[in-house]
Amino acid sequence: MDRDIEKHLMLSEDQLKLSLETTQEFIDMWTKSYQSTVGKLAQVPAFGPVREKQEKIMKSLPLYSKLYTTWVDSNINLQSVLLEATRRTFEKTVEHQVETNSCTKDGKSYIDPEKYKEFYKIWIDTYSDTFKEFMKSGHYASDMGKFASIFIDFQKSNRETIEENFLKPNNLPTMTDVDEIHKELYDLRKTVKDLVRDMKELSKGIPNDKTVRENDVLPEKVEESKSQKVEGYKSQKVDISTKKVESPKKSELPNKKEVHT
Amino acid sequence: MNNTISDTMNYMSLIDSDLHKFVKGVEIIMESPDFSVGTTPSEVIYTEDKMKLIHYIPTTPVQHKVPVLVVYALVNRYYILDLQPDKSVIKKLLNEGLDVYVIDWGYPKGSDKYLTLDDYISGYINNCIDKIREIHKIDNVTLMGVCQGGTFSIIYSALYPDKVKNLITLVAPVDFSTDKCSLNVWARSLDVDKLVDYYGIIPGDLLNSAFLLLDPFRLLIDKYVGMFDKIDCESDENCLKANEENMRNFLRMEKWIFDSPDQAGEAYRQFIKDCYQKNLLIKNEMSIGGKKIDLKNIKMPLLNIMAEFDHLVPNEESKPLLGAVSSTDKEETVFPTGHIGIFVGSKSQKNVCPKIAEWLKPRSA
Numbered sequence: 059m060d061r062d063i064e065k066h067l068m069l070s071e072d073q074l075k076l077s078l079e080t081t082q083e084f085i086d087m088w089t090k091s092y093q094s095t096v097g098k099l100a101q102v103p104a105f106g107p108v109r110e111k112q113e114k115i116m117k118s119l120p121l122y123s124k125l126y127t128t129w130v131d132s133n134i135n136l137q138s139v140l141l142e143a144t145r146r147t148f149e150k151t152v153e154h155q156v157e158t159n160s161c162t163k164d165g166k167s168y169i170d171p172e173k174y175k176e177f178y179k180i181w182i183d184t185y186s187d188t189f190k191e192f193m194k195s196g197h198y199a200s201d202m203g204k205f206a207s208i209f210i211d212f213q214k215s216n217r218e219t220i221e222e223n224f225l226k227p228n229n230l231p232t233m234t235d236v237d238e239i240h241k242e243l244y245d246l247r248k249t250v251k252d253l254v255r256d257m258k259e260l261s262k263g264i265p266n267d268k269t270v271r272e273n274d275v276l277p278e279k280v281e282e283s284k285s286q287k288v289e290g291y292k293s294q295k296v297d298i299s300t301k302k303v304e305s306p307k308k309s310e311l312p313n314k315k316e317v318h319t
Numbered sequence: 320m321n322n323t324i325s326d327t328m329n330y331m332s333l334i335d336s337d338l339h340k341f342v343k344g345v346e347i348i349m350e351s352p353d354f355s356v357g358t359t360p361s362e363v364i365y366t367e368d369k370m371k372l373i374h375y376i377p378t379t380p381v382q383h384k385v386p387v388l389v390v391y392a393l394v395n396r397y398y399i400l401d402l403q404p405d406k407s408v409i410k411k412l413l414n415e416g417l418d419v420y421v422i423d424w425g426y427p428k429g430s431d432k433y434l435t436l437d438d439y440i441s442g443y444i445n446n447c448i449d450k451i452r453e454i455h456k457i458d459n460v461t462l463m464g465v466c467q468g469g470t471f472s473i474i475y476s477a478l479y480p481d482k483v484k485n486l487i488t489l490v491a492p493v494d495f496s497t498d499k500c501s502l503n504v505w506a507r508s509l510d511v512d513k514l515v516d517y518y519g520i521i522p523g524d525l526l527n528s529a530f531l532l533l534d535p536f537r538l539l540i541d542k543y544v545g546m547f548d549k550i551d552c553e554s555d556e557n558c559l560k561a562n563e564e565n566m567r568n569f570l571r572m573e574k575w576i577f578d579s580p581d582q583a584g585e586a587y588r589q590f591i592k593d594c595y596q597k598n599l600l601i602k603n604e605m606s607i608g609g610k611k612i613d614l615k616n617i618k619m620p621l622l623n624i625m626a627e628f629d630h631l632v633p634n635e636e637s638k639p640l641l642g643a644v645s646s647t648d649k650e651e652t653v654f655p656t657g658h659i660g661i662f663v664g665s666k667s668q669k670n671v672c673p674k675i676a677e678w679l680k681p682r683s684a
Contacts, residue, residue, distance in 0.1 A: 186534055193501045199501075211513075
């Protein structure tokens with residue numbers, strides 16, 4: 059085994075560990091000083107005619123710092139896994155060299171050019187297994203869950219800033235406006251589908267599935283159920299007409315046949 | 320010294336050979352080979368919003384009486400069952416004399432964000448089944464659910480048992496309590512309310528990133544290395560054809576993997592919460608549209624198929640199904656393949672499809 063290589067790798071491992079610890083220390087220090095300076099400033103109540111806008115912008119600052127520190131935290135964890143994967147790869151490579159006698163007589167290792175694919179296999183297998191092990195851990199899941207949650211808060215704040223400062227002043231629709239339409243459309247589509255189904259079933263002279271389920275109608279009460287359904291249909295129709303709904307589109311009706319391929 | 324020179328020469332020749340493979344692969348891609356997917360002839364017989372019910376044109380003069388409706392997952396697309404013309408689950412089932420229908424969920428957009436699991440199951444699936452019953456003038460159909468579509472099929476069969484003659488589930492999760500798959504672990508730490516409230520429609524690319532993170536080194540590096548490694552450098556006709564076919568199949572799979580529709584937010588919210596986080600389905604505590612799902616209502620013949628090396632739906636997620644239902648005619652089979660291999664691998668063609676057909680034929684009269 060090549061002692062020089064081993065020594066060199068051990069040294070870089072220690073250096074990397076040290077560098078990760080130093081990064082963590084730096085981030086902790088940065089967070090503390092941020093919270094006691096800019097962080098406090100960001101929470102100072104705003105005043106004047108643009109106070110609301112100013113407050114919103116200031117609120118996004120702590121979010122940004124939170125996002126940054128969480129990202130660094132998860133990154134440090136990932137770096138540690140990378141380090142562990144490298145260590146395992148080295149171990150396995152040495153084992154493999156010993157097993158396959160890929161050492162010279164003076165004990166120095168060399169990589170047989172014919173076997174670089176074997177090395178690639180060891181590398182990909184070890185990295186893959188080590189990362190899979192880490193990804194499956196609750197630690198990674200909570201890291202990712204935390205990061206995703208903060209990232210969404212940050213994005214949400216960005217969206218609000220864009221809506222407040224660009225869309226609204228230019229009389230452009232915001233996400234809330236579009237959502238209202240989506241909800242209305244969804245409800246209307248649902249109502250139209252219910253009505254189409256009711257009409258279809260009424261024309262067949264059979265009670266609606268939904269009515270039977272909801273009212274738990276016994277077979278001998280089917281006739282009674284039918285009349286209830288007709289009343290229900292009428293009242294729904296009145297509701298719809300007040301909302302000025304158009305007839306269902308052709309595409310929403312069944313029996314459409316078109317050649318695909 | 321001599322040793323070093325010979326080593327260097329060896330390296331050079333190996334690198335040259337790999338470079339040659341890479342160049343050959345790129346040459347094939349540059350010629351834009353036709354890698355169409357889902358080529359089995361079909362017709363759309365029913366549409367509702369973005370959903371389409373596809374009927375495959377039968378290939379045998381006579382079909383079995385009970386048609387099969389295939390329900391695929393909302394993530395990724397149904398054409399994995401018909402990815403390669405020579406390795407198509409659909410084609411194989413057609414050749415066995417089965418009449419096959421598939422639901423294409425389409426690509427949800429903003430206006431679909433409020434769709435719930437109830438809309439998908441009691442709405443779309445139920446309407447498709449009614450349509451097929453109407454066409455064939457029969458009371459019930461065979462329901463074949465794949466992956467998340469399998470979970471939907473299980474729920475449907477529990478809610479509308481009279482409309483399902485046979486139930487086949489392929490790599491379908493039902494008990495989400497396992498930690499064997501990272502997806503289960505991640506889903507439990509996910510603030511799904513925050514995600515759905517912000518996005519409304521969950522981006523398919525976001526979900527795809529999660530799938531890639533399951534094994535990043537294999538899925539982002541090794542897969543591509545393997546693809547070029549398969550290229551053979553001989554220049555005879557057969558070799559060229561094989562190279563082209565390999566590259567076509569690779570591109571087909573790439574297309575499918577990254578063809579991830581966005582997800583309707585409300586349906587996604589309920590699926591993650593009730594299944595992955597609370598594991599309500601197997602406990603008979605889940606409801607959709609106000610209707611309680613009792614797996615004991617499943618009394619029809621059931622075939623549960625699993626893949627031994629499934630990294631997305633480990634066997635532990637599917638196995639409890641048999642014990643949870645009331646069916647007396649029930650069977651489970653595990654094939655030595657992976658989650659995707661069960662549809663496109665050569666074992667799928669040799670073993671999985673014939674198994675389905677062999678099980679189904681006597682029950683489709």
